[in-house]
Amino acid sequence: MSLQIRPAHDQDHQAVIALAPRLAIGVAAWRDPEAAMGAARQWLDGSMAAAKERRGAVFVAEDGGEVVGVVSVVPQRHFTGAEDAYVGELAVAPHAVRGGVGRRLMAAAEDWARGQGLRHLTLETGAANLTARRFYAALGYEEEGIRLTRPLNPLPD
Numbered sequence: 001m002s003l004q005i006r007p008a009h010d011q012d013h014q015a016v017i018a019l020a021p022r023l024a025i026g027v028a029a030w031r032d033p034e035a036a037m038g039a040a041r042q043w044l045d046g047s048m049a050a051a052k053e054r055r056g057a058v059f060v061a062e063d064g065g066e067v068v069g070v071v072s073v074v075p076q077r078h079f080t081g082a083e084d085a086y087v088g089e090l091a092v093a094p095h096a097v098r099g100g101v102g103r104r105l106m107a108a109a110e111d112w113a114r115g116q117g118l119r120h121l122t123l124e125t126g127a128a129n130l131t132a133r134r135f136y137a138a139l140g141y142e143e144e145g146i147r148l149t150r151p152l153n154p155l156p157d
């Protein structure tokens with residue numbers, strides 16, 4: 001594998017959007033998967049636009065001329081007032097997983113964040129996304145908050 005991690009260009013837009021289905025993995029069973037996919041496309045669009053305006057960064061992993069992964073990162077204020085870095089999207093193509101692509105993309109996002117003088121990198125992932133949770137744990141990420149949900153169906157008498 002001749003893997004290269006580099007900033008995304010306009011010409012990568014289609015290849016980046018093609019990774020959107022990867023971001024619908026691990027969405028809770030009670031959510032609409034089509035809507036999740038649509039949201040993922042919009043997040044990637046927004047991240048590409050933010051990077052173009054230098055409000056954040058998007059890096060792609062390229063292997064033999066093919067885009068096989070993407071990560072986006074932006075500054076985001078934590079409620080304590082601290083300015084964190086936030087990874088909005090990370091996706092690796094199915095045929096490229098377990099080859100260190102995700103680790104190298106996250107390293108690029110972390111380097112960018114350090115370069116901005118930011119001290120923490122945060123992100124969110126689906127509770128059901130066990131692969132991602134194991135991946136982030138392997139990279140040293142700790143759980144900071146947990147979102148809880150329950151349906152509001154009428155309770156039986």
Ligand SMILES: CC(C)(COP(=O)(O)OP(=O)(O)OC[C@H]1O[C@@H](n2cnc3c(N)ncnc32)[C@H](O)[C@@H]1OP(=O)(O)O)[C@@H](O)C(=O)NCCC(=O)NCCS
Nearest residue numbers: 022090091092097098099100101102103131132134135138
């Ligand atoms: C999560 C994801 C980005 C990982 O990318 P990847 O390129 O396969 O990860 P790497 O090869 O760099 O793995 C680094 C380490 O993470 C851990 N890891 C990765 N995938 C794992 C899995 N399926 N099970 C257990 N551990 C895993 C391992 O410790 C691995 O190191 P090793 O291969 O030396 O054992 C990829 O699976 C993916 O794109 N998933 C779908 C999208 C997604 O869930 N994005 C993140 C949430 S928004």
